[in-house]
Amino acid sequence: MTEPDKAAAPAEGEPAAAARSSGLRNPEAAVRGLGAGTMAMEAVVLLLAIAPLSVIAEERKGAAIIAVAVAVVVAIVLAGSMKRSWAWPAGAVLQVLLLAGGLLHWALAAIGVIFGLAWAYNYHVRRSILG
Incomplete structure (x- = not known):
């Protein structure tokens, strides 16, 4: 066995998951x-x-601002709740709701797309680190 193969293979009696270690001291905390x-x-x-919504949104200005304010509160609650099992799917639901907010103003959909892609990348990183 060559040197790189020794590093990749788990030692005898060691679980196979240890071979895929991320190298992080606390991977769960890093993902959170x-x-x-x-x-x-x-x-x-x-x-x-x-602020821009209050200027550029026309007939649905009030609804768009209320939707953004609610989304801010939800995002803050989710930021503090990442330890809970429901927080990750709830984060994905928030992105979908922002996309639906595009019916009020296109800017909400744009924010939903940008952070939806970021959230999809977070899921990828989470899966690669935690397995």
């Missing part, structure tokens, strides 16, 4: 931090979207 950071960033972007 990634999800919480993404939700916090989304909350900030949504807060910053209120």
Whole structure:
């Protein structure tokens, strides 16, 4: 067996999952931090979207601003709840709801697309780290 093969193969009596170790000291905390950071960033972007929406949104201005305010609160709650099992699917639901918010204003759909892609990448990273 060559040197790279020895590093990839688990030692005798060691579980196979140890061979796929991410190298992180606490992978669960790292993944939680990634999800919480993404939700916090989304909350900030949504807060910053209120001012332009109040200027460019025409007939549905009030509904769009209320939808953004609710999404900000949900994103903040989700950022603090990444330890819970329901938080990751709820984050995906938030992205879908923002896409549906595109019916109120196209900017909400744009934010939904951007953070939907970021959330999909988070799921990929989570699966690759935690297995």
